[in-house]
Amino acid sequence: MLDDTLKTQLAAYLERVALPIEMVASLGDDDNSAQMRDLLQTIQGLRSDKITLRTDGQDARKPSFTLQRAGTATCLRFAGLPLGHEFTSLVLALLWTGGHPPKVEQDVIDQIKGLDGDFNFEVYMSLTCHNCPDVVQALSLMAILNPKVKTTVIEGGAFQDEVKAREIMAVPMVFLNGQVFGSGRMTVEEIVAKLDTNAAAKDAAKLSAKDPYDVLIIGGGPAGAAAAVYAARKGIRTGVAAERFGGQVNDTLAIENYISVLETDGPKFTAGLEAQVRHYGVEIMNLQRADKLIPASEPGGLIEVQLANGGSLKSKTVILSTGARWRNVNVPGEDQYRNKGVAYCPHCDGPLFKGKRVSVIGGGNSGVEAAIDLAGIVAHVTLVEFADQLKADAVLVNKLKSLSNVTIHTNAQTTEITGDGQKVNGLSYKDRATDEVHHVALEGVFVQIGLVPNTEWLKGTLELSKHGEIVVDAKGHTNLPGVFAAGDATTVPYKQIVIAAGDGAKAALSAFDYLIRTPILEAA
CATH class of the missing domain: 3.50.50.60 (FAD/NAD(P)-binding domain)
Structure with missing residues (x-):
């Protein structure tokens, strides 16, 4: 099931398991069940002092297994083999169940633990889906942290009858208490925000109370990340507000033309962007959709960005890097049958x-x-x-x-x-x-x-092209003082990751040049 190299790597990870774990498998007589037995026996054998295995489970889904911290009421189940893209999800679930801390903000962890209700999640995934692991890992973590959250991860290929009966035609597909909860890529923050009805108001108040930034970047794709790194390296207060950090790159499978990186994929590339941005102390405000741009009344004044949740952020300069999204064909039936074919x-x-x-x-x-x-x-x-x-x-x-x-x-x-x-x-x-x-x-x-720029919220505020792109000059300036733009949302030709990153760096340098050359008003 696992080659020697993978076993060695897995053994090293499992050394971080500090608390006892119990795996209980429900198996049949089929090949998938035999493979699951082999996989679980391998895992148990690599850390037998902390991990125990039982094969007397009675769950109706076979093969499947539960993963539980000994002495707790947590409920996380994997139905089908979590291999392919989901092997990492299995490893993380083992580590988190064994007490290894997740790389998630403490505020989010507190939100998960504070959720009150009956949350029975089922998430259908495929082993070739590069968007599925984020959702699987988010719901797995929630089940591990809060006993009121139950999560079952279902590999669609192993349970085709369920997929057909529930008419699942896109993954990841998430059901909550038997009803469709969501589909497509979702972060743990997005899922928790949907469950915690008071989260938006609390978040808006927290954002509005923040001190003004020197550079505020709207959008967290390659352009926004590059702008953040270049701005932060100048020693100025930098923030990034993004609807989804990584943007469209998250949905890209293979990246083979980013100079110096021979081959990678979208999720890995996004993780690298975020790690570098955080390394420089940049404040990332994720799941924030910009709703309105209010220019400064005169050069040197503060620019305000109002957010969809009611909060607002202020800054001496703003870099717009909102990127683009898939273009709809806009014919009858497209919306009706989205995720249904x-x-x-x-x-x-x-x-x-x-x-x-x-x-x-x-x-x-x-x-x-x-x-x-x-x-x-x-x-x-x-x-x-x-x-x-x-x-x-x-x-x-x-x-x-x-x-x-x-x-x-x-x-x-x-x-x-x-x-x-x-x-x-x-x-x-x-x-x-x-x-x-x-x-x-x-x-x-x-x-x-193709793509359409995410600029609808800017109409009537600054100059846009006939295609809705932000009009910029060679240095990333828009027609508004202190407002710059970069990436796929702009008139710069050739929508490529490497071009967006370069434009982001250029916009940050232009913003810094603006700051050192423009007298800042006392009110700012």
Whole structure:
């Protein structure tokens, strides 16, 4: 099950287990049960003085096992093998159950422990999903810290009947007390905020009471992180307010073109960004959505950023790095069948469509890459592109055309995503040359048509392009004194991680230059 190298690494981690742990497995006669028995026996054998194993569990889901700190009422269960991307989740669960402290802010830990109610979570994941571990780890930690929280982590591939019965077509998918709680990537802070109804008001008051910053960065992707590092290294008070630290990078599977990093993935890259930003003492305010920008009344005055939760932050300079999000195709059926066959991440949700028919909307690099990826999993891929030819790189187009289970329609306008009221059953498109409408029967639609900047909240405040991008000059200046911008939300061409990071550094240097050259008003 585990090779010698992995066993050696796991043994080193398990040395940190300080409190006794009990694992109780519910096993059947199938191969998955045999593999789980082998995995759990290996874990127990690596730290037999602290970890015990029983195989007499009677849970209906087989194979599964509970993980519990001896003498407590905690309830964390893994149904199916937590391998692949989820092996790290298993290791962390063992460490946390064994008393090793999690790398989570104390305020969040206190919030988790203070939750009062009956919280029975079920989270469905796939072993190839790079967004799932965050959710699995968050809900696992909550179950370990608070006995009123029960969490079951379910590997969808091992429990296909459940996946089909609950019509799960996207992961991670979370149920709370039998009802859908949420889907997609969620941090522990986001989950706790949804459960703690008083959290928003308390958070708003805490934010509004903060002293003004020298540099306040709105957005925590590569541009925002680079800006934070460069600003903090100047010795000035720096803060980052982000709706989701890491931004769109969190949803990127493979990163192979960031200079000096041969290969990594989005979650690892984000973790590195956050670690470096925190290393320089920058205050990160996560889960904060900016709602309004109030410019300074005159140069040298304070700029205010009002937040969606009612709080506000003030700063002598502001760097806007709000990034971009997946563009919707905006046709009937897209919203209705989101996560019911309509998906945006082929790496996460592709395995759920194994053996089925799917469509990819979009013929750029992301669309063609998605179609190539899906073709190795699903029965058939239909790619629909609005333009009269595919816009992806030639090497990708040639690869796509070589695949026998792919059909390509160019000059085709998607007009509707159809369904039976519960899930997707097809896609309609119009041939732009003949105006003839065609319908393709299928079970999934992956939308891959680019990005839209997160700048709606800035309309009427500063200059935006016709595409909604923040207009900046060569140094990252906007048309407002003391306000700078960087990254995918701006007019800078080529939306790439390395370009966004460079722009973030440039904006921070421009903000510092502004600070040293602009007399600051006494009121500020």
